[in-house]
Amino acid sequence: MNFTIRIMVFLFGMLFIIGTIRLLLIKKIGERYSVFWLVGCLAILVLSIVPNLVDYIASFLRIGYPPTLLLLLSTLMLFWLCLYNSIHITLLKRRLVELTQRKAVEDALAEDEKQVNR
Amino acid sequence: MTKGLIIMPAYNEAENIGRVLDEVLGQNLNADIVVVNDGSADATEAVAKSRGVKVITHPFNLGYGAALQTGFKYASIRGYEYVVQFDSDGQHRAEDLFKIICSLENKEADIIIGSRFMEGGNFGAGISKKIVIRMMCALIKLITGAAITDPTSGFKGYLRQIYRYYSEYNHFPDDYPDADILVKMLKMGYTVRELPISARRREHGVSMHSGLKPLVYLLQILLSILIITIRNEKPASKGEQK
Numbered sequence: 001m002n003f004t005i006r007i008m009v010f011l012f013g014m015l016f017i018i019g020t021i022r023l024l025l026i027k028k029i030g031e032r033y034s035v036f037w038l039v040g041c042l043a044i045l046v047l048s049i050v051p052n053l054v055d056y057i058a059s060f061l062r063i064g065y066p067p068t069l070l071l072l073l074s075t076l077m078l079f080w081l082c083l084y085n086s087i088h089i090t091l092l093k094r095r096l097v098e099l100t101q102r103k104a105v106e107d108a109l110a111e112d113e114k115q116v117n118r
Numbered sequence: 119m120t121k122g123l124i125i126m127p128a129y130n131e132a133e134n135i136g137r138v139l140d141e142v143l144g145q146n147l148n149a150d151i152v153v154v155n156d157g158s159a160d161a162t163e164a165v166a167k168s169r170g171v172k173v174i175t176h177p178f179n180l181g182y183g184a185a186l187q188t189g190f191k192y193a194s195i196r197g198y199e200y201v202v203q204f205d206s207d208g209q210h211r212a213e214d215l216f217k218i219i220c221s222l223e224n225k226e227a228d229i230i231i232g233s234r235f236m237e238g239g240n241f242g243a244g245i246s247k248k249i250v251i252r253m254m255c256a257l258i259k260l261i262t263g264a265a266i267t268d269p270t271s272g273f274k275g276y277l278r279q280i281y282r283y284y285s286e287y288n289h290f291p292d293d294y295p296d297a298d299i300l301v302k303m304l305k306m307g308y309t310v311r312e313l314p315i316s317a318r319r320r321e322h323g324v325s326m327h328s329g330l331k332p333l334v335y336l337l338q339i340l341l342s343i344l345i346i347t348i349r350n351e352k353p354a355s356k357g358e359q360k
Binding site: 094097098101102103104105107108 | 178191292
């Protein structure tokens with residue numbers, strides 16, 4: 001990795017960290033969800049500072065072409081994130097449906113009561 | 119209050135629901151009617167209210183299954199002995215309600231299905247829909263041993279223990295409850311009986327199972343049946359529920 005690329009990767013990592021912290025400050029992302037992004041950004045920063053780290057880990061794992069390790073790890077992490085989000089979307093949808101139904105039924109029951117009292 | 123409740127989920131059915139309600143009301147059945155307006159953008163709610171029936175309105179569209187479940191929740195609180203789900207698109211004939219209700223009152227089974235395909239009826243469904251229905255029937259037979267001819271029927275009756283179970287959180291699918299939920303109930307030991315009904319094609323609007331949707335739907339239902347088979351749920355307290 002040449003110096004210019006390292007600077008670029010470092011700047012991107014910093015940009016993501018600042019962006020995530022800003023989102024946290026304006027409450028557009030929860031602490032729980034921001035952990036994943038902050039850890040990911042720190043990993044980018046570490047790789048920009050110590051680019052040989054990938055080579056060491058790849059050689060330890062007997063991976064001939066080190067960039068494939070990065071590709072594999074990032075793909076796995078994104079898959080995991082997508083699955084995590086799908087679980088949360090399903091849960092939130094079910095809760096939203098339940099709440100909406102309860103509200104609709106309560107409104108209907110209140111209407112029934114009104115009619116009885118008339 | 120009567121012993122039974124007819125639940126009619128409706129989404130953008132302003133053009134059909136008035137006529138359907140007139141037909142149902144014309145039968146003078148000993149059952150209340152509730153229309154669950156599932157966030158319709160048209161005048162469905164106003165048309166239903168003009169017929170003097172109970173209307174429960176979702177603020178936005180939640181899906182056919184969720185609309186039905188809202189009806190089950192209402193019935194559960196009100197304590198009806200049985201409920202009948204009846205589509206508001208005009209596909210079902212109100213004259214058939216009487217035999218479904220009689221069957222429920224006589225407690226002939228926990229679930230009564232109005233079948234469009236019994237006694238030689240074929241309803242005139244499209245090829246893709248017919249294939250999907252045949253596959254589901256074969257699958258139900260394979261898994262449960264029950265010979266069901268119309269698992270996708272939107273004309274069903276349930277005794278209290280069934281609809282109360284369905285009314286609980288996470289016990290009923292939001293979208294289309296069909297063969298999967300039937301397999302689940304059969305595996306849980308509940309009884310199902312089919313009665314022949316006649317059906318007609320809807321006059322206005324688009325069916326929720328039009329186009330390529332049946333194939334996507336089939337995959338979804340197959341997956342759901344697989345999960346239900348693996349889970350092998352048993353009723354926690356069937357005796358208590360009854």
